[in-house]
Amino acid sequence: MTPEPQVLIVGAGPIGITTAILLTREGITCRIIDKNNRIPSNEYFSRALGLHARTLEIFEDIDVIKNIMTHGRIINGIGFYTEGKRVAGISFRELPTSYPFMLSIPQSDTESILETRLNELGVFVERQTELIDFVQSDQFVTAQLKMPDSTLQTHAYRFIIGTDGFRSKVRELCAIPFDGEQYEESWLLAESYLSRDFPSDEANVILSKNSSFAVVPMPDGKIRVTGPDTSSKRDIDDIDLALFDSALKEMGALSNINYSEPQQVTRFKVHKKLARQYRKHRVFLAGDSAHVHSPGGGQGLNTGVLDAYNLTWRLSLVIKEQSPLELLDDYEIERRHAGEITVFGTDKAIQLLSGTRSPIRKSLTNMILPWLMKSHFGTQLATNMSQILSHYRHNFSQQDTHYFNCSIELGDPLPRVVPPIDIAGDPLKLQPNGKFSVLIFTANMNSHEVNKQLSKFMVALDKYKSLFNVIQITNKQAANVPNVEVIHDNAYFIHKAFGMDEPGSYICRPDGIIAHRNKCVEFVSILNPFLKSLFIRYLPNYSSLNNTAEKTKLVVNNV
Ligand SMILES: Cc1cc2nc3c(=O)[nH]c(=O)nc-3n(C[C@H](O)[C@H](O)[C@H](O)COP(=O)(O)OP(=O)(O)OC[C@H]3O[C@@H](n4cnc5c(N)ncnc54)[C@H](O)[C@@H]3O)c2cc1C
Structure with missing residues (x-):
């Protein structure tokens, strides 16, 4: 039962x-x-x-994004300040996502x-x-x-x-x-209203002589200042204003903003631990x-x-x-x-x-940081923070059976591909809604062959139809097969991004991760190994086994 x-x-x-x-x-x-x-x-x-792009994509999938966006404030990047000057920055604007920013909420x-x-x-x-x-x-x-x-x-x-x-x-x-440790230093967090809106769509990191702070604009006209507590004072009421003074003065141009008494000052301990x-x-x-x-x-x-x-x-x-x-x-x-x-x-x-950290290391950091942020490292940092390319390649090694001339690999999240303005075609953007997605690239196939192969595919999928979105990506005519969505790729832009120089398919899991792909004009050929790896129906006698060890053996032998 x-x-x-x-x-x-x-x-x-x-x-x-x-x-x-x-x-x-x-x-x-x-x-x-x-x-x-x-x-x-x-x-x-x-x-x-801070909510990042990947989370916002998931919030779109669970239908809360509109409300979240209404209550949040868009942060387009991070500025780094030393000695009152903005010395470096990273931007989220170029991230390949529908949400190229961090949302402050x-x-x-x-x-x-x-x-x-x-x-x-x-x-x-x-x-x-x-x-x-x-x-x-x-x-x-x-x-x-x-x-x-x-x-x-x-x-x-x-x-x-x-x-x-x-x-x-x-x-x-x-x-x-729960392996790991607690950091020695305490951290401080303070929030305050300002005399006027913070004139910045950036989060700011202030690397001062004595300490460093992050200053993040909030949606309701407040700012939040967070950083390690380097003050020798132990009474929380003594140190709040010093924290604000120091952080805002370091931001030079912005220091003429008046702030009210901080609404909230908290001291907390930080850990790094993993189960x-x-x-x-x-x-x-x-x-x-x-x-x-x-x-x-x-x-x-x-x-x-x-x-x-x-x-x-x-x-x-x-x-x-x-x-x-x-x-x-x-x-x-x-x-x-x-x-x-x-x-x-x-x-x-x-x-x-x-x-x-030692003053020497701190000075070195201040010198190197502007150079580092302008390099590929800055873009990588913005991408990593957004988690949009957070992947599971390590769990898919050695499963690819064809060569794909692109940077996408099994275990990657499905990238959002948007053709440049001067190139005709639809953007590729999925809202999985709890389903697997099959992308069928029909390359230069003629419409008769496309209809034949896609119909065969849909018949084979029949029992699992409710679990899958099927999408044809075409640079020619749309297929005439029920329950198949169509994305027009007139200039072959999406085909190229996925390394599809010939017909074939990609399958994505409900969490948007690419789990299977092949290059084969018989689209149905991708289905059997995939269904076998996932569904009990394809494992003869599975349900009749009572013992977990026997079931595991059966699954391992069949995948
Ligand atoms: C100062 C600060 C700033 C942060 N800033 C960010 C940020 O900008 N971006 C970000 O992504 N993260 C940030 N974080 C981390 C973020 O707050 C946490 O990762 C997040 O709250 C984790 O959510 P959770 O649901 O796992 O756990 P929690 O939010 O801790 O919720 C756990 C819940 O479980 C309940 N519970 C515990 N034991 C039991 C029990 N036995 N029975 C029933 N209920 C129980 C508790 O009451 C609690 O409500 C920040 C954290 C701090 C401290």
């Missing part, structure tokens, strides 16, 4: 709510609890301020908008409800919850997802070590329960959203018994690797901003 709800999500921060939205829209029943009674919109203190607003969307889907957060314990069996995981009236409730679920933050109870109950595993049988970690790092580059929430996007389509197929349990194994392989990269990258950012 399948227990209802099928999934328990522990923790209703931004990652828990995003996970609940993604599962619910796939028809998976879930329960989301939070031990606290905090309502996001009532919160003054807000942590994440307080985490409380993001959470509030996400929760409204979840409520529209008919799911409500159960607050003051705390996970106390769970036990796992082969089929279920049975959790014990402390309810608002302090009674204990026990219930079984197919899976539990721990989105319960830095001090995760789920991680503790799984006995998963040794992201999964124990039927229990998963996502978001801060799996990785924490410095706020440099604003990556925490953004990385957690990608965890949720990677995990939920897998869970949905497994719970619907369309895919074997083994499909879940790749979640840890792909997302833990991404977590490692984020922890490493943000550690470098914190070193740059850190006040404890």
Whole structure:
């Protein structure tokens, strides 16, 4: 018997709510609890301020983007200042995405908008409800919850997802070590209203003699200043104005702005830690329960959203018994690797901003930085922060069977390809909406052959039609086959970007990752190996096996 709800999500921060939205829209029943009674919109203190392009693309896919954009402020780049002068900058404007910027929006607003969307889907957060314990069996995981009236409730679920933050109870109950350390220095965060709007569409990094700060304009006319606390004063009330003075004076031209008494001054500790595993049988970690790092580059929430996007389509197929349990194994392989990269990258950012570094190293940094930011490194930094090219190539090595003359590889996110203004054709932009996408490049094929091959493809796909978007990319006539979308590529621009100098296909997963491709005029040829690698129907006798080890053996032998 399948227990209802099928999934328990522990923790209703931004990652828990995003996970609940993604599962619910796939028809998976879930329960989301939070031990606290905090309502996001009532919160003054807000942590994440920057949402990056990849997160915004995902927010478009889950239908919250309009609201998010309305409440946010566009930040086009980052300016670096030393001794009152802007010495370098990086820009997000050229990023190949529909959202070539960082959006400044307080985490409380993001959470509030996400929760409204979840409520529209008919799911409500159960607050003051705390996970106390769970036990796992082969089929279920049975959790014990402390309810608002302090009674204990026990219930079984197919899976539990721990989105319960830095001090995760789920991680503790799984006995998963959280490897890493706490940085020695404390950090400060202050927010203040200004006498007039901050005349900048940039986030600013101020590298001063004694310390360094990030100054980020907020949507409501405030600014946020964050940086390592290098002051010797320990009383938070003594140091707030000094922090602001120092940061704004360093920005030279902007120093004639008056600011009001800071509304919020917080001192906090920063960690770099990564869970040794992201999964124990039927229990998963996502978001801060799996990785924490410095706020440099604003990556925490953004990385957690990608965890949720990677995990939920897998869970949905497994719970619907369309895919074997083994499909879940790749979640840890792909997302833990991404977590490692984020922890490493943000550690470098914190070193740059850190006040404890020697004056010589600091001077060197100040000299080298302008040169570095103008080089390829600056573009790379903007791209990495946006996470739009965050990929899983390591999990797809040796699977390509043809040569593709392009920079795209298996495991990459599907790039957004926009033909230049002087070249005719549609942009390539997908909104997967929980589905796989097949891009069929018909190159110079004649329309009779296209219709024949595409019809064969659609017949073969029949049982899985509802799980796939099929898109023909053509420089000639559109195919006359039902349920096939068409993108016109008159000047062969998209074909070239995908290395398709002859007919063939690409398949993308619901999280936008390129999972399969071939060059073959018989489009149907891509389908069989792909369906076999994913769906139980293609694994003879799978359902009749009771034993997990036997099932795993069967999957491994068939892929
Ligand atoms: C100063 C600062 C600035 C930051 N800036 C950025 C930024 O610009 N961009 C960015 O991407 N990230 C930023 N971050 C990081 C970001 O805030 C976190 O990555 C994000 O909040 C993680 O979300 P989460 O849902 O995983 O966890 P959380 O937001 O911590 O939510 C976890 C929830 O789980 C609940 N919970 C815990 N235990 C239990 C239990 N046993 N039972 C039930 N519920 C439980 C808690 O009450 C909580 O509501 C910043 C962080 C800080 C501190």
